[in-house]
Amino acid sequence: MNKHVKDLAPETTDLSRRSFLVGTAATGLVLGYAASGIDHALAAPASANVEPSVWYSIAPDGLVTVTCGKADMGQHVASTMAQIVAEELGANWKDMRVQLASNDPKFNDPVLGAQITGGSWSTMMNFDAMSRAGAAGRIALTEAAAASMGVPASELVVRASTISHPKSKKSMSFAEVVKSGKATKTFTADDLKAIKLKSADQYTMIGVSVPQLDIPLKVNGTAKYGIDVMLPGMVYGALVTPPVRYGATVKSVDDSAAKKVPGFIKAVTLDDKTTTTTGWVVAVANTYANAKKAAAALKIDYDGGPNAKLSSESLFAEAKRLQGLSDSGEFFVKDGDPNAAFGTAAKVLEAEYTTNINIHAPMEPMNATAEFKGDILHIYSGNQFATRSGAIAAGAAGIDPKFVVMHQMWLGGGFGRRLDADMMVPAVQAAKAVGKPVKVIYTRENDMTMDFSRPLTYQKVKAGVDGDGKLVALSHDVVSAWPTQRWGIPDFLSPSVDKKGPLDAFTVNGSDFFYTVPNHYVRAIKNEMAHNATPSGQLRSVAPGWTFWAVESMVDEIAHATGKDPAQLRVELLDGKGKNDGGAQRLRNTLLAAMGLAGYGTRKLPKGEGMGVACVSSQERATASWTACVAHVAVAPSGEVTVKKLTVATDVGTQVNPDGIRAQVEGAALWGMSLALFEKATLKDGGIEQTNFDSYTPLRMSQLPEVAVNVIANGEKATGVGEPAVTVVAPAIGNAVFNAVGARVRGLPITAEAVKAAMKA
Amino acid sequence: MPNLNINGRNMSVEAANDTPLLWVIREQLQMTGTKFGCGAGLCGACTVHLNGEAVRSCQTSLADAVGKKITTIEGLSAKGEHPLQKAWVAEQVPQCGYCQSGQIMQAAALLSKNTNPTKEEVVAHMDGNLCRCMTYSRIQKAIMRAASDMRTASATGSERRAT
Structure with a gap:
């Protein structure tokens, strides 16, 4: 169980101790939770100088602007937050607007206590707070309208930004109530808690595919991403990064040729005390084109450092060595005694599963713009973790984080890449060195070779089956770099079951699945060599992207070894006993839905074709959505795999925006397919070999399969959808390949060569 | 200069x-x-x-x-109302949106010559445009919708001219 989720569960959040304020400011009505630490009810704010933490405001023209503290990287989360507010507020969708929050702590996630976007957490963790914020606004507006109309508030009806009194046929728009200045009310924490939220049958907005508020800006070129920021007097920085991913140092910089480039200002060698980067130099010039020319003209001599000889092969070899040691790692799961059970098992299966390094490569290359203005450092960049990234920017500047203002922008793709803060360092240090605002833009080559990548992983899984074909024991060792430990934030680490110290649960999540296995252990083993050589990050879906690859492949292998249908075996394992009660049944139902949609087992497929299934939960057991996939593939005699169709079913409890969910699930499933078949990065001589989209090759339109998505909304709490469908696809494809041609491939990506070799074996 | x-x-x-x-x-x-x-x-x-x-x-x-x-x-159009831009909104194509200007401009060059492309022609024309959010199926649908709208508009226009 993950400490970071358990400790920060909604019941324990300090949001419950805060007051909610509705007040009149110069700009209209402002509504929000009081800053943390104010435990008592405040007097109703009556003037513009009261600044409660602002979640949304209603202007005198009736427009409702929701401030979103979540990074919007294409999941339309700002629009989703507005939709949840609008439901309870009773606002017309056409009156809703969104803006992106700064790093002011008042915009922190009410559950996580920081500004971080990931884990498919946003909707589930903000649903209740945004609902209550919306409802509090409605109550305040209604009471003010009642006073103005001279009627009892209980007789008023709120709909589409209008408050009406059916008996007298009087009505007031939100705009009119705001202009009246009477809508001031303070809700204590208890008042807020006591608000009766709508039940699902009363929803008029939740569950409706309203148009996403950010989309119009994204079809006419007006959406502003970090790379689009323009400041007066701004100059540009182009990076020169060393041939080694991490650990190199700059011995000397010769800028004599760069000085001949027109517009060249300065070459800045980074002095990065945050240790985020090593050996980086920024060439600063009046334009980006000139900065790039100057960067190319710099002659830099490096010391390659301790990782300069390492390769993917050496990282895998080290992983195997560590896994073989009996005292390696720490226990994430320890139920029963698998080793004893293996001794009495009728059949024992053992397999190694691997995944290679993967690169985020969002379409907007990393960038940041830094400007020192008085005491304040302003950063303009699309970022998923403003709380930490602001601190890194401060560290790079040598100032206190409280003097950093992060200006959030639309993110041209995140996928976990923008949880990191490396781009802050060159922007800040270049701006400091030249005394002007500097925008640093990575080339695609910088972006790929300096990615905080999905780590290379090695997993060993051993399974014991009894005489009745029942799975009685499973041991699972996961060896990888520890991406979250790199953040240096203790709250994001979890205590190990064997009390050997904190472990990085973001390397083993998912392995604590909902199958019932009486003897089960999972060891998290840190590959220190990989950790140092390839500083890793969180890539869309994080650990379940590799743990489910291993688990869901092994379950298939068990089914074939025991003569069972792989889907049927999963249904048996999802018996809902003990700690799995509830979750297991939902996953079982989701699997059955996917099977039904795909026509699994209902017809004989042509030679060389096959179907494979997989079913998964989410990053944490406590934040689970339930997702299953049936992959239908055709395998050529060459080993080449063509995905004919992916059928994905997902149980999300409550859907806020059904069309948005389908878009996320489809995108996630295609990410899963891209990682399964097309994306592979390799380390050689300490550096990432792939530099652009010719050698690192995400899925293109011509490789698009048919994708069928079915969303199950059964009235449970809303859960996240951005990630789970990523993880389910690779094992479903691998299992389908086996079903088609009897070839078991245990390494990602699944290449034609590997399939062909396994066909012969 | x-x-x-x-x-x-x-x-x-x-x-x-x-x-x-x-x-x-x-x-x-x-x-x-x-x-x-x-x-x-x-x-x-x-x-x-x-x-x-x-x-x-x-x-x-x-x-x-x-x-x-x-x-x-x-x-591309004075008010952002090119048939492709309208279709992109109608199909709710963009996720992060970063690649979409390029996608729309690439598609516009196709439709300016051929308002009745086959799916294969669309794929061949669009395959050089990456979308990391993988919105490809919606891009295809939006191109087909815009093409259809353009054909309808042009048919209506001809009728008007004929009368």
Whole structure:
């Protein structure tokens, strides 16, 4: 169980101790939770100088602007937050607007206590707070309208930004109530808690595919991403990064040729005390084109450092060595005694599963713009973790984080890449060195070779089956770099079951699945060599992207070894006993839905074709959505795999925006397919070999399969959808390949060569 | 100083002849709808029109653009109401949106010549444009919707002219 989720569960959040304020400011009505630490009810704010933490405001023209503290990287989360507010507020969708929050702590996630976007957490963790914020606004507006109309508030009806009194046929728009200045009310924490939220049958907005508020800006070129920021007097920085991913140092910089480039200002060698980067130099010039020319003209001599000889092969070899040691790692799961059970098992299966390094490569290359203005450092960049990234920017500047203002922008793709803060360092240090605002833009080559990548992983899984074909024991060792430990934030680490110290649960999540296995252990083993050589990050879906690859492949292998249908075996394992009660049944139902949609087992497929299934939960057991996939593939005699169709079913409890969910699930499933078949990065001589989209090759339109998505909304709490469908696809494809041609491939990506070799074996 | 004809206006710019058109458009003219993605003609995020043809502005020098009609996403239609832009909203295509200017400009070059493309023609024409959010199926649907709308508009227009 993950400490970071358990400790920060909604019941324990300090949001419950805060007051909610509705007040009149110069700009209209402002509504929000009081800053943390104010435990008592405040007097109703009556003037513009009261600044409660602002979640949304209603202007005198009736427009409702929701401030979103979540990074919007294409999941339309700002629009989703507005939709949840609008439901309870009773606002017309056409009156809703969104803006992106700064790093002011008042915009922190009410559950996580920081500004971080990931884990498919946003909707589930903000649903209740945004609902209550919306409802509090409605109550305040209604009471003010009642006073103005001279009627009892209980007789008023709120709909589409209008408050009406059916008996007298009087009505007031939100705009009119705001202009009246009477809508001031303070809700204590208890008042807020006591608000009766709508039940699902009363929803008029939740569950409706309203148009996403950010989309119009994204079809006419007006959406502003970090790379689009323009400041007066701004100059540009182009990076020169060393041939080694991490650990190199700059011995000397010769800028004599760069000085001949027109517009060249300065070459800045980074002095990065945050240790985020090593050996980086920024060439600063009046334009980006000139900065790039100057960067190319710099002659830099490096010391390659301790990782300069390492390769993917050496990282895998080290992983195997560590896994073989009996005292390696720490226990994430320890139920029963698998080793004893293996001794009495009728059949024992053992397999190694691997995944290679993967690169985020969002379409907007990393960038940041830094400007020192008085005491304040302003950063303009699309970022998923403003709380930490602001601190890194401060560290790079040598100032206190409280003097950093992060200006959030639309993110041209995140996928976990923008949880990191490396781009802050060159922007800040270049701006400091030249005394002007500097925008640093990575080339695609910088972006790929300096990615905080999905780590290379090695997993060993051993399974014991009894005489009745029942799975009685499973041991699972996961060896990888520890991406979250790199953040240096203790709250994001979890205590190990064997009390050997904190472990990085973001390397083993998912392995604590909902199958019932009486003897089960999972060891998290840190590959220190990989950790140092390839500083890793969180890539869309994080650990379940590799743990489910291993688990869901092994379950298939068990089914074939025991003569069972792989889907049927999963249904048996999802018996809902003990700690799995509830979750297991939902996953079982989701699997059955996917099977039904795909026509699994209902017809004989042509030679060389096959179907494979997989079913998964989410990053944490406590934040689970339930997702299953049936992959239908055709395998050529060459080993080449063509995905004919992916059928994905997902149980999300409550859907806020059904069309948005389908878009996320489809995108996630295609990410899963891209990682399964097309994306592979390799380390050689300490550096990432792939530099652009010719050698690192995400899925293109011509490789698009048919994708069928079915969303199950059964009235449970809303859960996240951005990630789970990523993880389910690779094992479903691998299992389908086996079903088609009897070839078991245990390494990602699944290449034609590997399939062909396994066909012969 | 070179003169550029961009979105129907003549604008003088100050940059070396070998400067990629992309950076001239973004930095000097401050039209940031055209995006930088790879700098190598591999992703299509920087797609603009030169005399109506879709080109990668990161691979086009300033000198090559002089004397030609340049169109960017900002100039595709006066009010952002090109049939493709409307279809992109109707199909709710963008996720992060970063590649979509390039996708729309690439698609517009196709539809300007062929308002009745087959799915295969769409895929062949669009395959050089990467979308990391993988919105490809919606892009296809939006192109087909826009093509259909353009055919309807042109049929209606002919009828009007005929009467």
